[in-house]
Amino acid sequence: MAKSGLEVLKERGFVQQCTDMDALEKLMDSERVTFYVGVDPTGASLHIGHMVPFFAMHHLQKAGHRPIAVVGGGTSMIGDPSGKSDMRKMLTIEQINENASSIKDQLGKIIDFGEDQAIMVNNYDWLGGLNYLSFLRDIGIHFSVNRMLSFEAYKQRLEKGLNFIEFNYQLLQSYDFLKLNQDYGCKLQMGGDDQWGNIVAGMELIRRVEGPEAEAIGLTFPLVTRADGKKMGKTEKGAVFLDPSMFSPYEFFQYWRNVADADVGKFLKFFTFLEIEEIAELEKLEGSDINVAKERLAFEQTRIIHGEEEAAKALEAAKAAFTSGGGEGAMDKDSIPSVDVPSSEIEAGIGIMDLFARTGLCSSRGEARRLVQQGGARVNEVQISDIDAVVGSDAVVDGEILLKAGKKRYFRVVVID
């Protein structure tokens, strides 16, 4: 017999807290449950730090339940104080709407937005036109400031300073849950564990408005951390975005390929659709064999986000670049960022520092100088350590020059007429 959606979530480690697990189990066994997760449209693209809830949605949807993705068009104009040390930037409605539509496309890779399968709504639709006084009278009346201040999230912010506008966030998010409960019969809200307070507040609001018998349950996911303590989904250059124009599939693949040993099993459960049994097998690997599991993680994850073809290309490119010998010939060229340079410049010869500085490999000539001096610069896999070296047309292979900085970063210089 098939596992229930909730069982899948539990065995994969998605459950951090639940307001009433018994009730949720009963509810999910007895009906198709409509549930929601909030998404903040604060950026043009989602990044992998956002993804845990989406994978959870996928699993529940697969088990027959109906997800609602709520784009926080309205709430993102306020800023959620939970767990944040600073107030967030406020965006315009236009920016938010633009972000929301690209987010829906990305979300579509993980959950099915087919007919009656899932719903996407923007809370600006109901928050945008709210009347302040009536909101206070209808919703504000149900909130106790004393109780709100007792939440850990607010306590922390009270130390640092909390703006009134942010203090309202919880009311708005609670109102979302109420609204969805009324309009769509949404009975479950899920979110990261930092949302616990907001979720509970929403449940309480529903009970107060709709009566104590109203069904409303909250569930939170653990905040995913990396074994090295860094933030999930962040690299030095910024977040690991799903948008291929902001973060190439190859780099995306590499991000997952390079996760810490200790994180592989966890990430396989969170971020792939592999069966739990198969993951268990992969988790048994030790030593350098763990690389097999990492490769699988990277491949599966890239396939989900960028498609089978891109995943295969990234895998090939990575193998070509890192397997002994490292022949760049087999590498997929499209996956490596490039810059166009006129053939006349190449024929005249370009100084090694200038060449690196005009690629994305180095941000200045000074940086390029250091790279060369420290032995990290390679042209067509040949180390160049002379800062005065000049690269000319003899370095061009198949119409381009392959540059490498350090061990993992490649860049192509494409010669054009």
Added chain:
RNA sequence: GGGGAGGUUCCCGAGUGGUCAAAGGGGGCAGACUGUAAAUCUGUUGGUUACGCCUUCGAAGGUUCAAAUCCUUCUCUCCCCA
């Protein structure tokens, strides 16, 4: 509204007239070691035409041969009181 403390380089944080492109730590980059891991060690970390020069210590003025450091005004943040 009153009083106090502050805004320093990617971040945290020293620096209270020249020796400051600015200690230390974190982060980043590179090298060694490895398994495209972790940990560790080493170097490096504003720009440049690399001698020197230019830009940088919240903003704008001023004092001075010389200012991150002193003065004035402005601005932002935090704390206490009301």
